[in-house]
Amino acid sequence: MADTINQAARKGILVDTARCIGCRSCQVACKQWNKLDADKTVNQGTFENPRDLTSALYNRIRFVEKETPEAVTWRFLNERCMQCGDAGCIKVCPSPGALYRTKDGIVAYNKEKCISCKYCVSACPFNIPRYDANDKVSKCNLCQSRIDGGMTPACAKACPTEALKFGKRNDLIARAKAAKKEIYGENVLNGLGVAYALEGPPEQYGLPPNPSIPLSIFLWKDVIKPLGILGFWGSIGAMMLHYVTIGPKKVDDDLNNKEGGNE
Ligand code: SF4
Ligand code: SF4
Ligand code: SF4
Incomplete structure (x- = not known):
């Protein structure tokens, strides 16, 4: 357009x-x-x-x-x-x-x-x-x-x-x-x-003779860029959902045990 x-x-x-x-x-x-x-x-x-x-x-x-x-x-x-x-x-x-x-x-x-x-x-x-x-x-x-x-x-x-x-x-x-x-x-x-x-x-x-805007520009502007933005916000949304439903990521028990063993 x-x-x-x-x-x-x-x-x-x-x-x-x-x-x-x-x-x-x-x-x-x-x-x-x-x-x-x-x-x-x-x-x-x-x-x-x-x-x-x-x-x-x-x-x-x-x-x-x-x-x-x-x-x-x-x-x-x-x-x-x-x-x-x-x-x-x-x-x-x-x-x-x-x-x-x-x-x-x-x-x-x-x-x-x-x-x-x-x-x-x-x-x-x-x-x-x-x-x-x-x-x-x-x-x-x-x-x-x-x-x-x-x-x-x-x-x-x-x-x-x-x-x-x-x-x-x-x-x-x-x-x-x-x-x-x-x-x-x-x-x-x-x-x-x-x-x-x-x-x-x-x-x-x-x-x-027939000037036109390269097709790749439409792909970038109308498809790839919006998809990229969607992907970015999708990742943010997934992280927030994980935090709300499962809670913050806990430190691995094994790691705690290992660290305890080294004391
Ligand atoms: S000013 Fe530019 S457009 Fe005008 S006659 Fe000279 S070269 Fe051509
Ligand atoms: S900037 Fe002004 S003087 Fe220079 S080409 Fe464009 S219209 Fe002509
Ligand atoms: S710079 Fe923009 S307005 Fe000028 S010829 Fe190229 S596409 Fe057209």
Whole structure:
């Protein structure tokens, strides 16, 4: 079951890949607003840099390179937390309030409450959460504080081509559909808060075509964990019943005799 979400009030970003020029202003703006350190990188023979998200990099541009005899072409994908409507990370988190849903539909987090179990990593269909030097969860929270203050997320504000459009999710999707764009994330996982207008199949961009929360998460959350708790309280109950009906465990007579014999 998805955590409670008000679809009408939900805010999000529509990433229009056709408009993205790979300038990475979004990466830089995010670092500046969130006061994130620079990541040390090395040249790996590609313009894509850095090659992965880190605890200090909440969004990045994935370069999808295609080589033909005539030229090398690129497509660009802004990679970040998708703000899932049915969020595996919230679902699996055992620490109340560490990962939570805001009134705008954002999947936010509180590092103070993160217990570093890293279950959210296994539960995320998009491999997004990272852990900082203190082993606390880190990811994009859609610039929660800026939205609360009536502002646009820093990345969308900095984007020079409006490849990142921020607004009410329903309006963004409706406008993209009216423009005959192919939408990724309209309905999967109860709708992604960050949806994409793609120029080709999702696989071409490294996106899973049918993202889903791993089945093992449901087994853990809905079956194994409750059974474990039941087993724990069952043992406590059995011990109490033993105490009430039989009384406290007595010291073994043999042991008493032995000890007496040694005197
Ligand atoms: S993309 Fe991953 S981290 Fe982000 S809301 Fe979805 S499950 Fe959580
Ligand atoms: S919404 Fe804010 S936190 Fe998320 S990637 Fe953009 S700038 Fe970074
Ligand atoms: S700022 Fe906009 S155009 Fe530039 S890389 Fe980011 S999404 Fe693409």
